[in-house]
Amino acid sequence: MSAPLLELSQVSYRYPDGSVGLKDCSLAIQRGSRNVLIGANGSGKTTLFQHCNALLRPQSGAVRYAGSAVDYRRAGLHELRSKVGMVFQNPDRQLFSASVQEDVSFGPLNLGLDMATVRQRVAGALQAVGMQAQADKAVHNLSFGQKKRVCIAGVLAMEPELLILDEPMAGLDYAMQTDLLTVLDGLHERGITLLVATHDIDFAYRWAERIHLMADGRCTASLNAQELGDHSQALADIGLPQPEVISLYRGLLARGLLPAVPAGPAPRCAASLLAMLAATNHPKESPCKIA
Amino acid sequence: MLIEQAAYANRWRPVSPAAKGLFAANALIAAFAASTPSTAAIIAAVLMTVTVLGAGIALLSYLRVSAPALLFLALGCLSLAFSIDVGNGGPVLQLAPTGWHKLAEVGARSLGALAALLFLILTTPLIDLIALLRRLKTPELLLEIMVLCYRMLFVFSVAIDETLTAQSARLGYASPRLAMRSLGELAANLTLQVWQRAHALHVAAQARNNDGPLRFIEPVFPHARRDCCIAALAGSSLIALALVLR
Ligand SMILES: Nc1ncnc2c1ncn2[C@@H]1O[C@H](COP(=O)(O)OP(=O)(O)OP(=O)(O)O)[C@@H](O)[C@H]1O
Ligand SMILES: [Mg+2]
Numbered sequence: 001m002s003a004p005l006l007e008l009s010q011v012s013y014r015y016p017d018g019s020v021g022l023k024d025c026s027l028a029i030q031r032g033s034r035n036v037l038i039g040a041n042g043s044g045k046t047t048l049f050q051h052c053n054a055l056l057r058p059q060s061g062a063v064r065y066a067g068s069a070v071d072y073r074r075a076g077l078h079e080l081r082s083k084v085g086m087v088f089q090n091p092d093r094q095l096f097s098a099s100v101q102e103d104v105s106f107g108p109l110n111l112g113l114d115m116a117t118v119r120q121r122v123a124g125a126l127q128a129v130g131m132q133a134q135a136d137k138a139v140h141n142l143s144f145g146q147k148k149r150v151c152i153a154g155v156l157a158m159e160p161e162l163l164i165l166d167e168p169m170a171g172l173d174y175a176m177q178t179d180l181l182t183v184l185d186g187l188h189e190r191g192i193t194l195l196v197a198t199h200d201i202d203f204a205y206r207w208a209e210r211i212h213l214m215a216d217g218r219c220t221a222s223l224n225a226q227e228l229g230d231h232s233q234a235l236a237d238i239g240l241p242q243p244e245v246i247s248l249y250r251g252l253l254a255r256g257l258l259p260a261v262p263a264g265p266a267p268r269c270a271a272s273l274l275a276m277l278a279a280t281n282h283p284k285e286s287p288c289k290i291a
Numbered sequence: 292m293l294i295e296q297a298a299y300a301n302r303w304r305p306v307s308p309a310a311k312g313l314f315a316a317n318a319l320i321a322a323f324a325a326s327t328p329s330t331a332a333i334i335a336a337v338l339m340t341v342t343v344l345g346a347g348i349a350l351l352s353y354l355r356v357s358a359p360a361l362l363f364l365a366l367g368c369l370s371l372a373f374s375i376d377v378g379n380g381g382p383v384l385q386l387a388p389t390g391w392h393k394l395a396e397v398g399a400r401s402l403g404a405l406a407a408l409l410f411l412i413l414t415t416p417l418i419d420l421i422a423l424l425r426r427l428k429t430p431e432l433l434l435e436i437m438v439l440c441y442r443m444l445f446v447f448s449v450a451i452d453e454t455l456t457a458q459s460a461r462l463g464y465a466s467p468r469l470a471m472r473s474l475g476e477l478a479a480n481l482t483l484q485v486w487q488r489a490h491a492l493h494v495a496a497q498a499r500n501n502d503g504p505l506r507f508i509e510p511v512f513p514h515a516r517r518d519c520c521i522a523a524l525a526g527s528s529l530i531a532l533a534l535v536l537r
Contacts, residue, residue: 050494053498055494055497055498074502078500078502081497081498081499081500082500085499086498088495088498092446092449093488093491093492093494093495094495094498095442095495096438096439096442096492096495096496097438097442097505097507098417098418098421098438098441098442099418099510101508101510102418102422102507102508103507105506105507105508106496106499106501106505106506106507107499107500109506109507109508110499110500110501110502110506111500115508118508119508122508136510137299138295138299138416138418139442139445140442140445140446140449141299154499155499158499158500
């Protein structure tokens, strides 16, 4: 495996009021992967993200991007922030221009691109999140979910290598969540590395390649999603349940409704579990057989 | 907020703000160039008709928006009409010598100017106006302050609204005593929020690689040239009207 795209080693950060943000936190993100960060409220997810974008500077430990330590001087910051895009948890804290189009143009203009390219990028980003019809609307007239989409567009327009989203699904309705997932999958196909904070273990299991668990300002474990079933203790340690699909799958196995020697990897969503069930012949089925 | 709604919903929203600005400027000149009070009043009436019928602003909202300004204007005129004479034996309120004529002139002109400005702000959202000002090379700092204030205005009206609701929901305003207390807490809380929000916006700007002036793209208006021509024509005919009518 090559050097990780982003790496935090033993990072500690304490807020001025004394509360612990991060404590000896280590984490590695591989290029091109889909990552989920999951942990209780106040476990330090947002704080960790702010270190990824150099909005906070570690008090001890180091952050490395693409193999080299982050340079906290002006030019270095510009370089890092043009590669690492961050979508904030609360859209009202991210949007500050009056109109949708203006806000999305803010990042690309800061990159020093010319007007024509900026227009192109703004249109592309709005298209990607399905907000092109609202391009001229005022930000304060949008719904919460729409604001969230504008936030995402504002970062997409900068075409980052690593996109960090702080609880992007919170507050979105089912349709918007599905749309957002489609957007994220599209980005992943374009080779963009994704890091998403969430509280939803089922979503994490279904979507991610790597799942990073957080508690009390530390990353307690980084697991391949595929192997999550073998690490229920790590989940229990930070107070999370198993994904429902795993419990269900185990239950079906225990009752002999699925073959004991599985044909493929364990299912990661309800749909693939159902498909597995449908593909299995059930010898003990139909109790009312005519003798 | 009424202004805001009208500016977004009116029929002339897609018209280039440069054209609307040009027309409003012409109308202002016309109002000042009007030689008699009745001419200025006619111009005010024309502008009002254009705003209500042309741009499709509801008459009721037009009147409601203009009411405070009209009240202010009326007060100003009243103070012009009378003068206090402190000559012999105590102050006496009397009709000012230049009284009625001056009054009508100033009043009618102000009315015209008011109608011109109302036309502009009721048909053009502030975001378009700011973009226009930027094109006219208004100092960057001033524009940034405008943008941030405008955005914060809405963030805060929501914050006040939410805090008030949250306080009332827990009986914060049940008695005058409680109301005083809650109001104090609201003020304290808002102060803190102002500070936090300002900081948050700064962080957000940094996250998107900002290190100096705030830059945004300008909206494109497809028929800007045509719109400006029409506006120039309409505007100059207003001025002509003001000069011809005597
Ligand atoms: N600006 C701040 N000043 C002081 N303490 C802070 C500040 N921001 C966060 N903290 C503290 O740092 C710790 C980690 O907070 P953080 O916001 O990173 O958690 P989180 O995992 O993002 O939580 P959530 O799921 O609620 O978003 C918390 O204990 C919090 O109280
Ligand atoms: Mg958070």
